[in-house]
Amino acid sequence: MADQSTCYRPETLSPTADAGVTLARATLNAINTAADPQQALLEALQSGALHALQVTGNAQKVGELFAMLDTFSTQFNLIEP
Numbered sequence: 001m002a003d004q005s006t007c008y009r010p011e012t013l014s015p016t017a018d019a020g021v022t023l024a025r026a027t028l029n030a031i032n033t034a035a036d037p038q039q040a041l042l043e044a045l046q047s048g049a050l051h052a053l054q055v056t057g058n059a060q061k062v063g064e065l066f067a068m069l070d071t072f073s074t075q076f077n078l079i080e081p
Contacts, residue, residue: 019057027053031066038066 013020027044034040042063044053055062 013056017057018061019055019059021062022054022056032069037069037071038063041066 031037031040031044045055045059045062
């Protein structure tokens with residue numbers, strides 16, 4: 001992370017990174033829309049259910065990153081009177 005934002009650099013992993021994550025966009029969406037994204041990530045890592053998810057390095061650091069992300073409710077009014 002740099003300046004409180006994640007960085008995407010194709011085919012590149014910083015030599016000082018604690019972990020690297022490679023996943024499909026659909027997998028990221030499934031984790032982010034779960035009621036508990038950190039728990040969804042940990043379950044996916046443990047069960048291997050999401051084959052499009054690969055972690056190199058310290059997987060615990062990936063869980064810590066997801067724990068810092070905001071959780072938003074998908075139940076809201078799009079148009080109000």
